[in-house]
Amino acid sequence: SNTKEVDVLIIGAGPSATVAASILHKKGYTVHIVEKQKFPRFVIGESLLPRCMENFQKANLIETIESHGFQKKFGAMFAKADEYCDFEFANQFTEGWGWTWQVQRADFDKVLAEEVQNRGVTLEYETEVTDVKFENDGSSTTTVKNKDSEYYIKARYIVDSSGYGKVLPRLLNLEKPSNLPPRTSIFCHVKPRQVSESPERKRIIIIVHLDNVWGWVIPFSDGTSSIGMVGDSEEMDNIKGSMEEQMRHWIANVQALRDRFTDSEFIFEPRKIAGYSSDVKQLHGKGYVLTGNASGFLDPIFSSGVTLATESSALAAELIEKELEGEPVDWDLSYTEHIKKGNAVFKAFIEAWYRGDLQKIFFSENRNEKIRKQICSVLAGYVWDQNNPFVTKPERILANLSQVIR
Numbered sequence: 028s029n030t031k032e033v034d035v036l037i038i039g040a041g042p043s044a045t046v047a048a049s050i051l052h053k054k055g056y057t058v059h060i061v062e063k064q065k066f067p068r069f070v071i072g073e074s075l076l077p078r079c080m081e082n083f084q085k086a087n088l089i090e091t092i093e094s095h096g097f098q099k100k101f102g103a104m105f106a107k108a109d110e111y112c113d114f115e116f117a118n119q120f121t122e123g124w125g126w127t128w129q130v131q132r133a134d135f136d137k138v139l140a141e142e143v144q145n146r147g148v149t150l151e152y153e154t155e156v157t158d159v160k161f162e163n164d165g166s167s168t169t170t171v172k173n174k175d176s177e178y179y180i181k182a183r184y185i186v187d188s189s190g191y192g193k194v195l196p197r198l199l200n201l202e203k204p205s206n207l208p209p210r211t212s213i214f215c216h217v218k219p220r221q222v223s224e225s226p227e228r229k230r231i232i233i234i235v236h237l238d239n240v241w242g243w244v245i246p247f248s249d250g251t252s253s254i255g256m257v258g259d260s261e262e263m264d265n266i267k268g269s270m271e272e273q274m275r276h277w278i279a280n281v282q283a284l285r286d287r288f289t290d291s292e293f294i295f296e297p298r299k300i301a302g303y304s305s306d307v308k309q310l311h312g313k314g315y316v317l318t319g320n321a322s323g324f325l326d327p328i329f330s331s332g333v334t335l336a337t338e339s340s341a342l343a344a345e346l347i348e349k350e351l352e353g354e355p356v357d358w359d360l361s362y363t364e365h366i367k368k369g370n371a372v373f374k375a376f377i378e379a380w381y382r383g384d385l386q387k388i389f390f391s392e393n394r395n396e397k398i399r400k401q402i403c404s405v406l407a408g409y410v411w412d413q414n415n416p417f418v419t420k421p422e423r424i425l426a427n428l429s430q431v432i433r
């Protein structure tokens with residue numbers, strides 16, 4: 028028949044999806060994932076934060092990831108011409124993970140998807156959700172396989188983890204413009220002529236170019252690296268030429284890239300994306316929840332994407348379980364508030380970054396050890412620690428600190 032019945036339908040097969048799938052499957056529910064593309068597929072978002080390890084742990088996926096030999100990440104280094112400011116996650120205020128990974132997402136997402144399939148989750152690739160109808164006791168979703176045959180999925184609950192696809196926000200008119208200004212990023216994977224030493228590869232480099240233009244270097248375990256530049260769209264659009272010419276322009280003009288990647292080979296033609304910040308009017312409704320990028324995205328500067336994507340989906344999975352067991356769930360309180368809290372901390376840091384305040388703090392002479400540890404915990408993704416003043420009142424403390432330094 029062309030109708031399938033499951034407890035939970037998950038849209039998309041990125042990390043947000045597979046974390047939710049793993050948790051719900053383990054609880055004994057039937058879980059079905061539909062993914063529009065064929066894996067492996069490219070997606071940006073390669074530098075993880077230690078905090079997301081807790082979500083992979085909840086989903087019992089740490090060992091699976093570990094066995095694939097991804098590059099371990101122990102910190103983040105900010106670089107501005109010849110100045111450096113290093114953060115080591117082991118040396119942080121909050122008790123938590125001191126490391127995580129830097130991953131090629133095509134491989135990483137495929138590893139996770141295959142693992143949940145092995146455990147018994149069903150997954151259809153090249154299957155696109157085109158319509159959803161909510162009914163009294165669940166939903167009926169129309170999917171199109173290989174752009175050809177239609178299938179219907181009846182589900183008690185839908186988790187929308189469709190990332191930039193934003194399936195339910197679009198179908199249910201939940202989209203809301205982000206209040207961050209439009210920004211643009213150009214990026215690529217490169218093969219350096221000389222592979223860097225292993226201590227250099229164990230962390231990412233965030234390059235301060237201008238207050239509103241920055242770059243990244245994310246080394247992978249195979250010796251290649253992801254490099255990218257991000258900035259206000261106006262600024263980025265000043266650079267003309269083909270994608271390759273634009274990327275070469277940045278390599279030639281940004282010292283940390285020039286030192287490492289002059290004459291290096293591009294593994295694929297550089298890609299550009301713009302206007303990726305997004306928001307939604309609500310994160311849940313009867314019979315569905317939005318997780319990961321489908322629920323909104325802020326900015327790439329602090330690598331918060333996958334951490335928030337897995338935090339939201341792990342929490343959503345736990346709440347869906349409760350609801351399917353017949354327990355009352357206050358989604359606003361237990362879900363929306365938690366996600367918004369974490370987002371608000373990152374947002375305060377993002378705004379302080381693009382104002383230039385954080386750079387001043389990072390490169391100032393008087394580096395207070397306790398403050399550095401507290402900032403390090405936010406950079407590690409520990410944005411729910413109510414003992415950290417940078418979590419409880421980030422705007423005020425960042426503004427004060429940059430005043431003092433000035």
Ligand code: FAD
Pocket residue numbers: 038039040041042043044061062063064068070071072073074075076154155156157188189190191192193194212257300303318319320321324326327330331332333334336
């Ligand atoms: P995704 O991983 O995007 O997965 C969604 C899946 O849904 C896709 O596979 C897609 O094919 C599928 N899909 C879409 N539409 C449909 C449909 N109609 N039917 C079925 N399936 C569908 N995050 C980090 O953590 N670290 C970083 O360093 C980082 N760098 C970034 C740099 C830039 C320039 C940008 C813009 C973002 C960056 N991010 C980063 C954010 C990161 O890309 C996302 O937060 C993350 O990929 C979200 O994961 P997800 O599981 O929600 O969605």
